[in-house]
Amino acid sequence: MLSCQGLRKQFGQRTAVADVSFAVDDRECYGLLGPNGAGKTTTIAIICGLLKADQGEVTVDGEPGGSLAAKAAIGYVPQDIALYPDLSARENLRFFGQLYALGGEQLEHRINETLALVGLADRGKERVGTYSGGMKRRANIAAGLLHRPRLLILDEPTVGVDPQSRHAILETVASLGIAVLYTTHYMEEAARLCQRVGIMDDGRLVAEGTPSDLIRQHGGQDRLRLTFGGAPADGLTSACLLLPAVSGVRPIVGGLELTTDHGAAVLPRVVREAGRLGVELTGVEVVAPDLEGVFLALTGKELRD
Amino acid sequence: MISSLIAPLVLTAILGFAFGHDAPKGHLTIGVSGATPAVVAAAAHATQLPADVAVRVLPHARGVREEVANGTLAGGVILSGTHRRLSTLLIPIVAPGADQSPGFDVVSRASSLAGEEWAESIAAGLASRLYAGHLRPGAAPQFASIRVSTMSLGNAGRGILDYFAPSIAVIFLFIGGGLGMRSLMLERSGGTLVRIAAAPLRPSVIVAGKMLAIFITGLISILTVWGATTFLFGADWGAPLGVLLLSVGAAAAMCGLGAFLTSLARNEQEAFGVALIVGLFLSLVGGNLLPPGSLPEFLQIVSLGTPNGWALVGFGRLSLLHEPAGSVIGPFLVLCLIAIASFGLAMTRVRRMVQP
Numbered sequence: 001m002l003s004c005q006g007l008r009k010q011f012g013q014r015t016a017v018a019d020v021s022f023a024v025d026d027r028e029c030y031g032l033l034g035p036n037g038a039g040k041t042t043t044i045a046i047i048c049g050l051l052k053a054d055q056g057e058v059t060v061d062g063e064p065g066g067s068l069a070a071k072a073a074i075g076y077v078p079q080d081i082a083l084y085p086d087l088s089a090r091e092n093l094r095f096f097g098q099l100y101a102l103g104g105e106q107l108e109h110r111i112n113e114t115l116a117l118v119g120l121a122d123r124g125k126e127r128v129g130t131y132s133g134g135m136k137r138r139a140n141i142a143a144g145l146l147h148r149p150r151l152l153i154l155d156e157p158t159v160g161v162d163p164q165s166r167h168a169i170l171e172t173v174a175s176l177g178i179a180v181l182y183t184t185h186y187m188e189e190a191a192r193l194c195q196r197v198g199i200m201d202d203g204r205l206v207a208e209g210t211p212s213d214l215i216r217q218h219g220g221q222d223r224l225r226l227t228f229g230g231a232p233a234d235g236l237t238s239a240c241l242l243l244p245a246v247s248g249v250r251p252i253v254g255g256l257e258l259t260t261d262h263g264a265a266v267l268p269r270v271v272r273e274a275g276r277l278g279v280e281l282t283g284v285e286v287v288a289p290d291l292e293g294v295f296l297a298l299t300g301k302e303l304r305d
Numbered sequence: 306m307i308s309s310l311i312a313p314l315v316l317t318a319i320l321g322f323a324f325g326h327d328a329p330k331g332h333l334t335i336g337v338s339g340a341t342p343a344v345v346a347a348a349a350h351a352t353q354l355p356a357d358v359a360v361r362v363l364p365h366a367r368g369v370r371e372e373v374a375n376g377t378l379a380g381g382v383i384l385s386g387t388h389r390r391l392s393t394l395l396i397p398i399v400a401p402g403a404d405q406s407p408g409f410d411v412v413s414r415a416s417s418l419a420g421e422e423w424a425e426s427i428a429a430g431l432a433s434r435l436y437a438g439h440l441r442p443g444a445a446p447q448f449a450s451i452r453v454s455t456m457s458l459g460n461a462g463r464g465i466l467d468y469f470a471p472s473i474a475v476i477f478l479f480i481g482g483g484l485g486m487r488s489l490m491l492e493r494s495g496g497t498l499v500r501i502a503a504a505p506l507r508p509s510v511i512v513a514g515k516m517l518a519i520f521i522t523g524l525i526s527i528l529t530v531w532g533a534t535t536f537l538f539g540a541d542w543g544a545p546l547g548v549l550l551l552s553v554g555a556a557a558a559m560c561g562l563g564a565f566l567t568s569l570a571r572n573e574q575e576a577f578g579v580a581l582i583v584g585l586f587l588s589l590v591g592g593n594l595l596p597p598g599s600l601p602e603f604l605q606i607v608s609l610g611t612p613n614g615w616a617l618v619g620f621g622r623l624s625l626l627h628e629p630a631g632s633v634i635g636p637f638l639v640l641c642l643i644a645i646a647s648f649g650l651a652m653t654r655v656r657r658m659v660q661p
Contacts, residue, residue: 048503050661071505082500099504143500 001026001151001179002047007056009042009203016042017053018203024151029173029180031194033187033295039203040183041079044155047181048076061150072100075149079156081136082143085129089120089139092128093146100147114142117175119168134165141169151179158189187291197291201299211291218297219289221247222263224270227255227283239273246270255283263288334359334377335424336369339384340431348430358423366410373412379420381412382428466540471548471620474530475613476593478523478559480584485519486563487580489658490573499661508659509652516560516648523556543623547630551619554640558612561647568654587611612643 002024009017017039024030032040045051047058049066058065061073083092093111097103102110115124118138123131128139137157144152154173158166166189173180174193184190190197191211198208207214226236233256240249240258245266248259260266263286274281335358337345342362349360361378363369369381411424489512492498501511531548534540542548566583570576588594590604591613608614619636622628651658 045661050499050502068505068507071503074503076500076503078496078499078503080496080499082496084495084497096500096504099501099506101505 001028001061002030002181003057003059004043004047005057007043007046007053007058009039009046009051009053015203017046020056020200020203020205022198022205022208024179024181026150026179027177028196029182029194031190031197032181032183032200033185033190033197033291034183034200035185038200040200041155042203043200044076044153044181044183048074048153072147073150075144075147075152077141077144077152077154077157079159081128081140083128083136083139086127088125088127089115089131089142090124092139093124093143096143097146102147110146110148114146117145118142118172132162132165134161134168137161137165137169138172141172145176149178151181152176153181155183156185157182158184158186187295191291199295199298206298207294214291214294215289218294219291220293220297221259221261221289223287224258224260224263224266225252225255225283225285225287226258226270226274226281228274228279228281229254233274233277233279235277236274236279239277240270243269243273332357332359333379333419333423334361335420335427336361336363336372336378336381337384337427337431338363338366338369338381344431344434345427348427348434350430351434352426352430354423354426360427370412373420380422380424382424382431383410383412384431466534466538467542467624468621470530470534470540471527471542471551471624472593472617474527475555475591475616475620476584476588477530478527478555479562479587479613480581481523481526481559485522486515486560486567487570487573487576488519489515489567490570490576493661494573498659502659502661508655511659512564512651512655516564519563520556520560523559524552527552527556541624542620543627544630547619547623547628547633550630550637551616551623551633551640554619554637554644555612555616557644558616558640558647561644561651562612564651564658565647568651568658587613590614592617612640615639615643 004023005021007017007020008015020039020043022030032043034040042051046053046056047060047065049071052066058070060070063070063073083089084095087095090111093114094107097107097110111124112121115121118141120135120138120142123135128136131139141154141157144154152173157173158169161169170189170193173182180193182190182193194211196208196210197214198205199214200206207218209217237249237251237256240246240256243266245260245262246258247261250257258266258270267284267286271281271284337360340348340362345360345362354360363372363381366383369378369383372378373381411421411428489498492501502508528549531542531552535542562583563580566579567576570579590608591611592605592608593613609618615636619633619640622632622636623630626632
């Protein structure tokens with residue numbers, strides 16, 4: 001459905017996108033992960049025909065990127081709310097629908113259908129300016145879905161949204177069954193929705209694959225967090241390092257963090273050693289590797305930086 | 306709604322109440338004190354007053370001032386009897402080599418622009434006659450009234466509103482056009498431009514669509530001022546077909562110019578400032594803020610470099626000279642050329658204009 005080959009975009013001396021290549025299949029949800037300034041939005045702007053790439057090629061549903069046919073195939077949901085606050089959701093959809101050559105009965109039918117899909121069927125006649133943040137986000141998505149695009153591009157659609165609305169948005173996206181390019185810096189969203197993710201940093205695509213593959217390849221080991229009261233337990237640190245599956249121990253506030261390949265298997269032995277040394281454990285947590293860890297391992301940065 | 310109907314109606318009301326009641330459709334009388342009827346007659350003759358402008362000689366300056374103040378006289382000229390240096394005179398028309406001229410004051414009501422113009426003309430005529438020494442000022446007789454028949458200067462009997470209504474409407478159109486194109490910037494700052502630009506539309510279509518909306522708004526606004534000043538306040542803009550042609554031409558030129566200015570601006574504030582400054586500059590240079598023909602000659606030539614200057618040429622032919630609709634084809638074509646040229650220039654930067 002979408003193919004990007006060797007995209008490059010420079011703003012003055014700054015390289016916003018450098019040799020980015022990826023593809024999104026029909027009905028696939030592809031996540032583009034990266035911190036602010038990684039080049040996600042610029043990449044999307046090139047795909048949507050809003051910016052011209054200095055180099056590289058985009059095709060959307062077989063059409064050259066930026067062409068009217070390619071634009072018609074895309075439903076774009078920008079990061080900021082792109083609706084007229086003084087108009088109702090229904091009026092906004094009517095206007096944006098007309099830009100896609102929709103009209104008459106067909107447009108009214110699509111408006112009803114789309115408002116129902118995003119859970120705004122009973123609020124469609126109210127001014128968008130009076131909506132809550134979550135409702136605005138849902139109306140924003142509705143405007144991108146109205147013309148039944150074959151590729152939906154969502155640029156951080158859940159920023160600043162309450163958990164309930166976020167859940168509703170994710171449910172909506174998951175139910176669409178069309179190709180979706182989804183950018184976010186919430187890993188749990190990417191892990192939940194996306195069959196594959198690409199990780200961007202400093203304008204480059206540094207890794208790509210299914211979430212589980214990426215975690216297996218780059219996510220590192222389980223982390224076992226122990227907390228206890230009293231003085232630092234030097235004896236426990238030494239004892240843990242002697243355990244065969246533990247590869248590292250580092251102090252954390254009020255306790256220790258162990259890195260291991262099998263956190264659950266090591267846990268009983270660590271508890272036994274603590275008991276033997278008289279260390280009273282107040283908390284134990286096994287943290288499995290995730291996309292955050294992948295990102296940290298690949299870029300040396302937190303995803304939310 | 307605000308730009309196309311409410312604002313033009315407010316403008317019409319202001320113009321109508323300011324000038325409508327004072328539009329001198331019939332006779333207009335200028336009072337003179339301090340000169341003999343013979344001097345005044347000679348001065349009036351030299352001034353070539355039209356048939357419907359009368360000059361009345363009054364014995365005292367106070368009488369002139371009072372009658373001008375209460376509206377009986379459209380304007381007045383008061384000779385002080387002393388001589389003034391040329392540099393202090395309003396209109397120093399004197400013999401070659403002279404450095405002094407008889408002193409006079411011109412008085413008029415603020416709303417009677419025509420009265421002021423004719424009083425100044427008479428004062429100029431008096432000044433030249435008196436200084437030349439051909440006739441000496443004497444005691445004025447009581448309420449002598451002099452009628453001077455002369456050739457028409459073209460604007461005889463026309464009301465101020467006839468000229469100022471289209472003139473101000475054109476200013477409004479040009480400032481409004483620039484501000485209208487600012488809406489593209491507002492779409493950008495409001496975030497909606499990105500969605501419009503992502504739709505399957507060419508950038509030129511987006512800009513042209515915006516311009517069409519502003520063109521229609523501008524056209525409705527000028528036609529509203531035309532209709533309202535005509536039907537509510539009795540203004541006469543001239544041949545309706547000509548007015549329609551000029552309105553279309555002026556609205557098109559305004560759109561093109563607005564698009565060009567918007568293409569230069571980087572943000573909404575810049576677009577607003579540029580539209581306002583350029584609109585006011587054009588109004589001044591084009592002559593919208595001054596009575597017809599009162600710009601210095603070189604500025605009258607310069608005014609033909611502005612679209613509003615050409616619009617005023619056309620409207621002046623219709624309302625002041627009462628020429629037929631065909632007389633505005635020239636100004637109409639010039640306005641269309643300005644529209645095409647400025648729109649073409651804007652289109653060279655069209656991609657930048659719709660870039661979110």
